[in-house]
Amino acid sequence: QQQVKQSPQSLIVQKGGIPIINCAYENTAFDYFPWYQQFPGKGPALLIAIRPDVSEKKEGRFTISFNKSAKQFSLHIMDSQPGDSATYFCAASMDQGAQKLVFGQGTRLTINP
Amino acid sequence: DAGITQSPRHKVTETGTPVTLRCHQTENHRYMYWYRQDPGHGLRLIHYSYGVKDTDKGEVSDGYSVSRSKTEDFLLTLESATSSQTSVYFCAMARTSGSDTQYFGPGTRLTVL
Numbered sequence: 626q627q628q629v630k631q632s633p634q635s636l637i638v639q640k641g642g643i644p645i646i647n648c649a650y651e652n653t654a655f656d657y658f659p660w661y662q663q664f665p666g667k668g669p670a671l672l673i674a675i676r677p678d679v680s681e682k683k684e685g686r687f688t689i690s691f692n693k694s695a696k697q698f699s700l701h702i703m704d705s706q707p708g709d710s711a712t713y714f715c716a717a718s719m720d721q722g723a724q725k726l727v728f729g730q731g732t733r734l735t736i737n738p
Numbered sequence: 739d740a741g742i743t744q745s746p747r748h749k750v751t752e753t754g755t756p757v758t759l760r761c762h763q764t765e766n767h768r769y770m771y772w773y774r775q776d777p778g779h780g781l782r783l784i785h786y787s788y789g790v791k792d793t794d795k796g797e798v799s800d801g802y803s804v805s806r807s808k809t810e811d812f813l814l815t816l817e818s819a820t821s822s823q824t825s826v827y828f829c830a831m832a833r834t835s836g837s838d839t840q841y842f843g844p845g846t847r848l849t850v851l
Contacts, residue, residue, distance in 0.1 A: 725797075730778055
């Protein structure tokens with residue numbers, strides 16, 4: 626049962642564009658929503674995370690927008706660069722005890738020069 | 739990269755053989771996790787540990803067992819490998835529970851013929 630649905634599966638954007646990746650979740654008990662970035666041959670690395678008490682969080686060129694009523698959240702990358710080309714995963718978990726992350730299916734992002 | 743390693747990095751085995759994957763961390767983190775990564779599924783939690791000798795099941799635990807006899811080592815065992823267990827396996831660690839950052843290892847690519 627997929628509790629976090631991510632789209633699109635793949636995305637190609639020109640340098641300087643703003644790719645947007647969307648995620649929707651089902652479990653209303655989730656209260657921690659991280660995004661992970663993964664380069665080929667590497668493990669995922671935490672990029673940015675948000676909790677449901679805020680609607681937006683920015684860290685550098687990366688922004689998470691969160692819509693609690695719609696149970697949706699999205700990642701925006703401002704001024705995208707070829708070095709941002711990677712696979713991005715959204716995830717969700719409950720902020721109690723062990724952090725049992727439920728991941729989306731992933732989005733392969735390509736930024737063309 | 740963040741003091742977490744996995745061994746072996748690649749393994750090819752035959753159906754029905756036992757396989758053990760090792761995760762080793764040097765950060766004295768309490769929590770450790772095993773995930774598998776498959777196309778179209780993102781990462782899925784197999785088992786996790788919240789202390790020495792304290793483990794619990796994740797989303798896809800059937801066919802897998804784990805052990806943690808020391809803080810720094812978390813072993814994943816496939817008692818009798820099947821072709822459906824062909825995957826990339828990642829371990830992760832976190833210092834505390836809740837929304838603390840999970841740091842992932844470099845992964846082990848396992849092929850079951």
